[in-house]
Amino acid sequence: MRKYLLRPAFVLFLLPVLSGCDLINPKEDEPAYITIEKPAFSAGTLNFNSHEIVSGWVFENGQLLGLFDLPVTLPVLTTGDTRISVNAGVVTDGQRATRDMYPFYTFHDQKLTVLPGQSYTITPAITYEEGVKAPIEENFEISLSEFGVSAPYELKRQRVEPGDSLYYDRGNDFIGLVTSIPDTTETIRIVSSKDNVTIGKNTPVYLEFDLRSNLNVSVGVLYNIDGENYGPVYELTVFGASEWKKFYVNLQNEISQSTNPNAKFKIVFFANPGTSGRDYIAVDNVRLVHF
Structure with a gap:
C-alpha cells in the first residue's frame, strides 16, 4: 500500500495557513446572561406604593451598559466578581420617549460571581432616597x-x-x-x-x-x-x-x-x-x- 508523506517544506507552508484560520475565525468568549426584572418597589416611610418604573439604566462595574425597558436579558462577557447597578428610569412630563433617572429613587446594587454560559436574575429593590x-x-x-x-x-x-x-x-x-x-x-x-x-x-x-x-x-x-x-x-x-x-x-x-x-x-x-x-x-x- 502506497503511503503519502508530507515533505518538510510543505509542512512549513501549511502551518501558517492553519494558524491563519484561527486568526480569521477566532474562538469567541461564551457570554453569561443577566435578566433584570421589573423592580420590587416600596415607598418606605411614605404613604403609598404607587410607581411606574418602566426602564433601568444598567451599569456593569461602574460602566454604563445602556438604558433598557424592563424586564430585559443582557449578555455579558465579564467573568468573576461583577457588580451590577440599576438606576430607575421613569417617563417624565408625559413624554414617552424621555426616560430619565428619577432623582428621588434609590439605585439597586448587586454583586454576582459570573461564569460563562450561566444565567442570572436580578429583581431591583427600589425605594425613596433618604431625605426625600x-x-x-x-x-x-x-x-x-x-x-x-x-x-x-x-x-x-x-x-x-x-x-x-x-x-x-x-x-x-x-x-x-x-x-x-x-x-x-x-x-x-x-x-x-x-x-x-x-x-x-x-x-x-x-x-x-x-x-x-x-x-x-x-x-x-x-x-x-x-x-x-x-x-x-x-x-x-x-x-x-x-x-x-x-x-x-x-x-x-x-x-x-x-x-x-x-x-x-x-x-x-x-x-x-x-x-x-x-x-x-x-x-x-x-x-x-x-x-
Whole structure:
C-alpha cells in the first residue's frame, strides 16, 4: 500500500495557513446572561406604593451598559466578581420617549460571581432616597384633606371596583373624582389645601400623580406670597384619554420662578368643561416630592 508523506517544506507552508484560520475565525468568549426584572418597589416611610418604573439604566462595574425597558436579558462577557447597578428610569412630563433617572429613587446594587454560559436574575429593590420630603400626599383612601375644588363643582371620594368604568389596578379602593355640570362651563380648578408648602430654589421637585380625564388638564403651581395668590404657572397639559396614566412632572423651573423667599406653593389641576355634563377628571396617588 502506497503511503503519502508530507515533505518538510510543505509542512512549513501549511502551518501558517492553519494558524491563519484561527486568526480569521477566532474562538469567541461564551457570554453569561443577566435578566433584570421589573423592580420590587416600596415607598418606605411614605404613604403609598404607587410607581411606574418602566426602564433601568444598567451599569456593569461602574460602566454604563445602556438604558433598557424592563424586564430585559443582557449578555455579558465579564467573568468573576461583577457588580451590577440599576438606576430607575421613569417617563417624565408625559413624554414617552424621555426616560430619565428619577432623582428621588434609590439605585439597586448587586454583586454576582459570573461564569460563562450561566444565567442570572436580578429583581431591583427600589425605594425613596433618604431625605426625600413629601409635603403633599393624597390617595383618597381616608379623606379629601389634601385637595379641594372650585365652586360650583364637588370633589368626591369615589369607590372603584373591578368592572367599574374608572377602575384600574393600583391597589386602591378610592379615587378623587370631579364631574362637570350640565350647561355650566366654569373652569374646574382642583387645588391643594395646604398653605405652608415651602420649597428651596434650584432643588429637584416633582409632582407624581395618576390621571384619567376626557378633558385636556393643565398641571402647575400657584404662588402665595404674604397671603396673596399669584399664577398659576403651568408646566404640562395632559390631553384627554380613556385610560389611566402615571405622570412624573418636573416642577423645578416653575418653583424657581419666584424670587420671594417667603413664597409658598399650591398644586393646581385646571380644565375647561363643555356643557354636556359628561366631562370628568379622575385623579389618584398624588405626591409632591423634593429634597
